[in-house]
Amino acid sequence: MHVFGELVKLRAMGPSDAEALWRWNHDPVVMRWMHENYAQPLERTRAWLEERPRNEYGNVLFGIETLAGQTLIGLIVLRDAEPELGCAKMDIYIGEKDHWGKGYGTDAVRTVCRYGFDKMRLHKISLTVVAANERAQRAYEKVGFVVEGRLRSCFRRDGEWFDELTMGLLEGELR
Template sequence: MFVTGERVRLRAMEPEDAEALWRWNHDPEVMRWMDAGYAQPLARVRAWLQERPRNGYDDVLFGIEAPADPGAGGAGGGRRLVGLVRLSGAAPEIGCADLDIYLGEKEYWGRGLATDAVRAACRYGFEAMRLHKVTLTVVVENEAALSVYRKVGFVEEGRLREVFRRDGRWLDKYTMGLLEGELK
């Protein structure tokens, strides 16, 4: 099963995706605004993808595929894994899930693919999962991500003070939310 956007296709992550995921997670530029955790060997990333439970209501992890040629738009050619998007922490009793996303292939940055992937993932959450709300946190200085979230319809709901450390400074994060009728 695929979830499609205008230019991206979302699909379940596979153990074969481990090398790309490992490479992205070890690229400081890709992980700049992420809570990266600790470096893991490739074998551990592969094992995590093999052992993780299949996608279910409480945790849906999608690989983001885009046209293999970054300049090709939505037409023709093969597809390439360029990032991931995840809806997690959902429970039917609360109708809410947390969203995480990143594009690991830097030549695909700034082409609208993250916006398309967020929109597709949220649409899936509202329609297939019957969610009422999708939430996220984002570092206040991460202007690219804020632009994506605002285009899709997320609004700032609060500010978490000094919860993210980068370059020797403590930075704030916004909490943002999107209700099911607000998707743009």
């Protein structure tokens, strides 16, 4: 089932998305503030999409498509949901850099959080973000996330250490 925002549609991902995913994961500009995996061939990315377990309560992966152009531009994940606590974690990235700064990220975050609270009956959604990644923080703050903590010096890029922030959004705080 597709989930619609104002600017984006969230939809399931499959093997035909492998090329885009592989390209984003090997783009140093896209991956600048994200934890990188080791390099892998396109076939491994395709196999991962083929073999990953189906979407379920504890592990939901959506591709982000623009509503206007119906182009796949990124992905968003709700993971580690716990039914007893109603807590889950969120990750997002927009791999098509020419689509940054146009509101797609904010809309995708808002849409997946609405899905988490309304459909999955979550109570809280959390994430971590590198403190220097101001664009991402701004997108999260716009939908209502607040900073809850600072993890000192735990992300390394180009020989420099950065802090990470933990952010959280409670049911009822979504804007």
